[in-house]
Structure formats: structure tokens, C-alpha cells
Amino acid sequence: MLFYIIMAVSLLAIGGMVHGLKWHFLISGYNTMSPEKKARVDIEKIARLMGIWSYVNGGVFLFMAFLSWRQVEVSMLPAMGFLVITLILMLIRAQKYDGNLYEEDGRWKKSSKIQMALVLGGISLVVLFVGGMLYSSMQPVTxxxxxxxxxxxxxxxxxxxxxxxxxxxxxxxxxxxxxxxxxxxxxxxxxxxxxxxxxxxxxxxxxxxxxxxxxxxxxxxxxxxxxxxxxxxxxxxxxxxxxxxxxxx
Structure with a gap:
């Protein structure tokens, strides 16, 4: 139950700080941009998107904590899977609000495609690693x-x-x-x-x-x-x- 509570509080806090308090400097990459690049980013929509993701996933882990408190046996895999899938969808959606990624005619820049491929590749490696660890931990003891x-x-x-x-x-x-x-x-x-x-x-x-x-x-x-x-x-x-x-x- 403690793990679920920590995850819920962390996610809800992130959403509150980025979306509610508008601490946009917490958004990776945005705080290091030049003023010119920041002007091409719709940071309000990105913050709102991150807020929704944080609130929804925080609510999921809060519900898992409640089930654990009620001693209802349920696997954490659905909650973790939902977290990862929605994270990937959020990252893809967020690119829409960063004007620095697009040419004047609206096409993606080549560098932007490489950046997105690296981000998704990194997430995929993490998912595979975590998935492998979970699979290993679910095998019979030897x-x-x-x-x-x-x-x-x-x-x-x-x-x-x-x-x-x-x-x-x-x-x-x-x-x-x-x-x-x-x-x-x-x-x-x-x-x-x-x-x-x-x-x-x-x-x-x-x-x-x-x-x-x-x-x-x-x-x-x-x-x-x-x-x-x-x-x-x-x-x-x-x-x-x-x-x-x-x-x-």
C-alpha cells in the first residue's frame, strides 16, 4: 500500500505544481530554451496535458492504495501498464504544442523526428527492462x-x-x-x-x-x-x- 500512496502523492503533486501553480520551469527542456524558442511553445497547453496525465494516474494509484487498504488482492501490472501507455501518448501529443519542431509549412523538421525517435526508443528500452524484471519476478522460485x-x-x-x-x-x-x-x-x-x-x-x-x-x-x-x-x-x-x-x- 505504501508504494501506491507514494506514487499517487508524487503524481498528484507534479500535476498540481505544473498545471495548478504554473511552475513551468519543472517541464524538462522548457526552462533551458532561449526566449525565442519559448515564444514558439504553447506552454499552457503542455502544462494542462501534463496535469491531466498526472491527475488521472495519481487517481489510479490512489484507488490501488484503497484496494490494498481494504485487503483486496489485485495485481499492480494494470496500473503500471496504464502509466506507461498514457506517458507515451502524452509525449506524442505534447509535440503538437512545440512550434520549434516544425518547418514553416507545418512539416516536421528532420532533427525533430530524430529527437522523437530517441525519446520513444529510450522509453521502449525502459519498458522492456521493467517488463523483463516483472516477468523474472513472476517465475517459480528455483x-x-x-x-x-x-x-x-x-x-x-x-x-x-x-x-x-x-x-x-x-x-x-x-x-x-x-x-x-x-x-x-x-x-x-x-x-x-x-x-x-x-x-x-x-x-x-x-x-x-x-x-x-x-x-x-x-x-x-x-x-x-x-x-x-x-x-x-x-x-x-x-x-x-x-x-x-x-x-x-
Whole structure:
């Protein structure tokens, strides 16, 4: 919920400053233009366009925060996808109000086409990178039992020597999560560090919709993970218990 609130407040604040307070110097590129170039920009319409984009997307994230507060399970992907798509549409629409991009006969300048291609190319790369990260975080957890350690692969993964692992349990339910501190939460897929009511800060590699969950402790760190389905997780837990017994001096 905190992520949604931060996004909502940030977007609404941007809209209020650029559109409501007319702080046009916040618009990238405009504040560095010469007076002659500024005169060819309809900054009021650009500010209004940015304001509408900010207000609408701020409202979307505010609604997502409300759903999270009401404990309604919903993926963040639609909200993030809407943000990116409307951002691209806004950038394309904004070019209409910048007279510096056009020749006297109304045709686009060659340099303007290159500039737009670079902007859209940069956004596309960011979208692909974020999309790849989201796709990766939604894949089943990969855990491997090696000769002397358990290795959990992927983002936030690590290796845990058997001799350092204590208190292995098979859980039917997760502890109550209060906040994500350093990790990703895409739909039911949680990766990284989260605060919980019962155990404090823990490390998760779970799909919350696929119990049970394997919990173990190494030093002051509690780790909970599960695999692609209940049968695989249970079998892995039994193998892990056996590996820990065999590693005892």
C-alpha cells in the first residue's frame, strides 16, 4: 500500500505544481530554451496535458492504495501498464504544442523526428527492462540443494550452508506482512525483504497463492520460500531435512 500512496502523492503533486501553480520551469527542456524558442511553445497547453496525465494516474494509484487498504488482492501490472501507455501518448501529443519542431509549412523538421525517435526508443528500452524484471519476478522460485549448501537463485537469492541453517519448518500460512522494505511484489509473487508482525524483518521467495511454505533460519535471518506447486515444495522440504541431518557433525 505504501508504494501506491507514494506514487499517487508524487503524481498528484507534479500535476498540481505544473498545471495548478504554473511552475513551468519543472517541464524538462522548457526552462533551458532561449526566449525565442519559448515564444514558439504553447506552454499552457503542455502544462494542462501534463496535469491531466498526472491527475488521472495519481487517481489510479490512489484507488490501488484503497484496494490494498481494504485487503483486496489485485495485481499492480494494470496500473503500471496504464502509466506507461498514457506517458507515451502524452509525449506524442505534447509535440503538437512545440512550434520549434516544425518547418514553416507545418512539416516536421528532420532533427525533430530524430529527437522523437530517441525519446520513444529510450522509453521502449525502459519498458522492456521493467517488463523483463516483472516477468523474472513472476517465475517459480528455483532452489537447489548442493553438497554442502542450499542455493536460491534469481533476484535477492543467495546460498545458505547447511551447518548454518536452523529451525526448518513447513508452514501452511505466511506470517502477517506489514511492509515491503527492499524487494518486489508483483501480484502474489514476493521477492526480497519484508517486515512482518510475528517475525520482524524476513526474506521471502514465495508465491502466496501456492502454500505450503518452507521456513528456515540462518543466524538472525529468517527465509521463507516455496516452489512451483504444493507437491514439489513438500518433497523439497523433506529432502532438505534429510540433507541437514546428514550434515550434522
Amino acid at each position: 532452489a537447489v540443494m548442493e553438497s554442502d549448501q542450499l542455493t536460491i537463485r534469481g533476484m535477492y537469492g543467495g546460498s545458505y550452508a547447511y551447518q548454518d541453517i536452523t529451525e526448518v519448518k513447513l508452514l501452511d500460512t505466511l506470517p502477517t506482512i506489514t511492509m515491503r522494505t527492499n524487494g518486489s511484489a508483483v501480484d502474489s509473487h514476493l521477492r526480497g525483504y519484508f517486515n512482518t508482525r510475528e517475525l520482524g524483518k524476513i526474506k521471502l521467495f514465495v508465491d502466496t497463492k501456492l502454500p505450503p511454505f518452507i521456513q528456515f533460519t540462518r543466524g538472525n535471518t529468517t527465509v521463507i520460500f516455496n516452489l512451483m506447486d504444493a507437491k514439489t515444495t513438500t518433497a523439497f522440504y523433506e529432502s532438505l531435512e534429510e540433507a541437514l541431518k546428514n550434515s550434522e557433525p
